[in-house]
Amino acid sequence: MVRLAKLGEFGLIDLLNKNMLYDPEKVIAGIGDDAAVLKPPGTKWQLLTTDMMMENIHFRLDWSQYYQVGYKALAVNISDVAAMGGYPSHAVVSVGIPEETRVEDIEELYRGLKEMACRFKVNLVGGDTVKSPGPLVINIALMGEVEEGRAVFRSGAKPGDLIYTTGFLGTSAAGLYILSHNGDYPVELKEKVIRSHLLPEPRVAAARILSELEGVTALDDNSDGLAAELREICRASSAGCLIREKSLPVLPEVEQLACLTGRNTLDWIMDGGEDYELLFTLRPERQEYIENALGKEGILYKAIGIITHSSEGMVLEKEDGAKETILLQGYSHF
Amino acid sequence: MVRLAKLGEFGLIDLLNKNMLYDPEKVIAGIGDDAAVLKPPGTKWQLLTTDMMMENIHFRLDWSQYYQVGYKALAVNISDVAAMGGYPSHAVVSVGIPEETRVEDIEELYRGLKEMACRFKVNLVGGDTVKSPGPLVINIALMGEVEEGRAVFRSGAKPGDLIYTTGFLGTSAAGLYILSHNGDYPVELKEKVIRSHLLPEPRVAAARILSELEGVTALDDNSDGLAAELREICRASSAGCLIREKSLPVLPEVEQLACLTGRNTLDWIMDGGEDYELLFTLRPERQEYIENALGKEGILYKAIGIITHSSEGMVLEKEDGAKETILLQGYSHF
Structure with missing residues (x-):
């Protein structure tokens, strides 16, 4: 069992970055510099959404496995992009981690994230890993795409629909x-x-x-x-x-x-x-x-x-x- | 003095969304739907970065005013975009707020954020507001732009430079x-x-x-x-x-x-x-x-x-x- 304190922040980042694959048609540079560099989407419109999931508010670790927390954190963002009629493209992931968390648990959280990312072709191009003095916090910001003029808003419903x-x-x-x-x-x-x-x-x-x-x-x-x-x-x-x-x-x-x-x-x-x-x-x-x-x-x-x-x-x-x-x-x- | 519990989540979102201005050349729809809808940047490359700031790790409320916390949270993300040679364009902001926080304090946090956003022409197009059972947490994901081929990486230095x-x-x-x-x-x-x-x-x-x-x-x-x-x-x-x-x-x-x-x-x-x-x-x-x-x-x-x-x-x-x-x-x- 390895505690995060032993591995350090840079060791953790290296570990999570392992085997990360990007779509070369979309990503010029992913994790590893100050910001990810992305190719523009042509004429497509872009979508941007974010969700913060907080331990003991949105999930409890006695009911949820770390794998499930990671999976769901990305799933709910993908759902927001879908709700505009689009599909997801790129995500950045921030995790606030209580000091005594086991490295294995954070690897599991990332396994859930990466599985969801693979299924829905999301490029995980960056993130931030910080210590939390309180709960586990995971924040995802997700970009998506939709064909020009094809976004579906909440505002178009008419009587009789x-x-x-x-x-x-x-x-x-x-x-x-x-x-x-x-x-x-x-x-x-x-x-x-x-x-x-x-x-x-x-x-x-x-x-x-x-x-x-x-x-x-x-x-x-x-x-x-x-x-x-x-x-x-x-x-x-x-x-x-x-x-x-x-x-x-x-x-x-x-x-x-x-x-x-x-x-x-x-x-x-x-x-x-x-x-x-x-x-x-x-x-x-x-x-x-x-x-x-x-x-x-x-x-x-x-x-x-x-x-x-x-x-x-x-x-x-x-x-x-x-x-x-x-x-x-x-x-x-x- | 108004506590958040009295105002509720939707009241808070309405309050923060007040007077929000977007660049109509770039933003098709900002806050208010499942995701923001953005115009594509033409041939420009895009940048994406995120930073999580955690109370008592990155800042302390006995040294920092809420205004300063908001200002700095966006400033450090803008710095990451600058460090690629680019300029910022759009941001989404998540805030995890302890229950007993005063509404005035969160307004101050957003005042700092909005001031930074105005100065650097950042469109604040979305966010998430959740309760924190522990520290104040603020996460920003920031998009930026840089001319095609003009991003400056960390990797190009040669002996003699x-x-x-x-x-x-x-x-x-x-x-x-x-x-x-x-x-x-x-x-x-x-x-x-x-x-x-x-x-x-x-x-x-x-x-x-x-x-x-x-x-x-x-x-x-x-x-x-x-x-x-x-x-x-x-x-x-x-x-x-x-x-x-x-x-x-x-x-x-x-x-x-x-x-x-x-x-x-x-x-x-x-x-x-x-x-x-x-x-x-x-x-x-x-x-x-x-x-x-x-x-x-x-x-x-x-x-x-x-x-x-x-x-x-x-x-x-x-x-x-x-x-x-x-x-x-x-x-x-x-």
């Missing part, structure tokens, strides 16, 4: 609930929801299709819970929405765990967040094209409601037909 | 010493060195001149102390160096403070770091052009030594003519 989500909702929140509450739940129920929480899958392939598809008017990733993301789209688009509870896609495992734990799947969907599915709106006359675009590629999607006028607010139609206002209870720091 | 620095060395380390040791030192001595430590000035103007000047073979910023930066250039260039102690530029205030505190200016220069001056090498036949390039613009610079063969190692010629090996005692995390 259909609201869709990819995949299933509430899965990650169910996983977090299981991780954070003791209880003897069946493995076949737990496995998928815990995986969804710890190793989320950014929906780049779906996002790329949606950025090419005419009539997609708004796009967002479902990172903060459905209620918060609907509010983002409605606010940016000066619109309201009507969501049908019976249309919300939920895994049977999540339904069963809600039943076993006495929780409510609707709360997990609305306020849980971290599903990293794509929420998008589509002009109604383009409805017939969506199956050919997404379904044919094996991408799950579901219409969950409709954009309305802003004066109508954000409304949930319950299974019994009753209507209620969608309130924001999603996670907020501070 | 002259070694130069801009400005003065050891100033920031003297400032840190005064901040961290009690003592009744004259204000006229303290002021400049403390300012140098808390509000460093990135040398973008000098860097831009050097990236245009033929014969500049290596460039670095002096962030980790002269010994560490010489090692970076020598390692990357497979070279050695000879530095003349009597040529090292030191402010008279620093000399006097060294005398008063019983410290050694050479230690401050070699191991102190954070001067953010530029260290560069120049082909000897281009010596006569440097005065016209830098001196004419009012930029201070000084020849401090010469690049040698790697077999000669890194050598310091003392004032009495004796030679000694330059050892690395610079700051290392862990």
Whole structure:
């Protein structure tokens, strides 16, 4: 077991830099100088996003392996790039490391990062490694690309547009609930929801299709819970929405765990967040094209409601037909 | 006095986003969507760097105002872009904030950031604001640009090249010493060195001149102390160096403070770091052009030594003519 103090900062950087590969079409110089040097993307627009993940706020090391922390830290940034209709290109990674951390653990964190980077063709071109007097902190800044004029914003939704989500909702929140509450739940129920929480899958392939598809008017990733993301789209688009509870896609495992734990799947969907599915709106006359675009590629999607006028607010139609206002209870720091 | 808990995360983001201006030639969409959308830089190469600043490791709030923390966090990133010969373009800022922090303090931090951003034409296009269960953490990722083929690496120095620095060395380390040791030192001595430590000035103007000047073979910023930066250039260039102690530029205030505190200016220069001056090498036949390039613009610079063969190692010629090996005692995390 090697403690970081023994290896030193430069030893750590050398270790992490080992076997780092770059796309020579994109990277002139990666790690090793004051800044990375990148080739310009031609006429493509560029995307830039950043996320900070803080121990005991965003993850806990008694629930998450270091590998998973690294994997997820990059995954959530890739999801932000996907949510603009783009694909990722380059990342820089800063890690604040408590002094007594084992070198093996940081290698594991980087193994998760590098695996995600390889899968999504992200060049890890730089970073910073510092000591933390408190929690483990990992910050990633990610660049991405999208064809000129093809970025999909939150602001284009119009009354009458259909609201869709990819995949299933509430899965990650169910996983977090299981991780954070003791209880003897069946493995076949737990496995998928815990995986969804710890190793989320950014929906780049779906996002790329949606950025090419005419009539997609708004796009967002479902990172903060459905209620918060609907509010983002409605606010940016000066619109309201009507969501049908019976249309919300939920895994049977999540339904069963809600039943076993006495929780409510609707709360997990609305306020849980971290599903990293794509929420998008589509002009109604383009409805017939969506199956050919997404379904044919094996991408799950579901219409969950409709954009309305802003004066109508954000409304949930319950299974019994009753209507209620969608309130924001999603996670907020501070 | 408003605590963050009262304002909430979204209130904080709205507050910080207020009056944010972007260069419309470069930014299609800034803060407010999943990622910023940027126009491509034509044929220019792009630079990307990141730095994490951690409370009680890189700064202390009993010595630094929040304004200074924000200012310096961006300044050190700009210095990294300058050290490649480039100029900064876009930044994303993540802040991990202890729960009991006052909103006014975070506004002050952003005031320092925005002031630096305005001065150096940096578009602050995104960020992340999270709760910290420990120290205040600020991470910046900065993009920059440099004309195609004009980036200056650390790796181009050849034996016979002259070694130069801009400005003065050891100033920031003297400032840190005064901040961290009690003592009744004259204000006229303290002021400049403390300012140098808390509000460093990135040398973008000098860097831009050097990236245009033929014969500049290596460039670095002096962030980790002269010994560490010489090692970076020598390692990357497979070279050695000879530095003349009597040529090292030191402010008279620093000399006097060294005398008063019983410290050694050479230690401050070699191991102190954070001067953010530029260290560069120049082909000897281009010596006569440097005065016209830098001196004419009012930029201070000084020849401090010469690049040698790697077999000669890194050598310091003392004032009495004796030679000694330059050892690395610079700051290392862990």
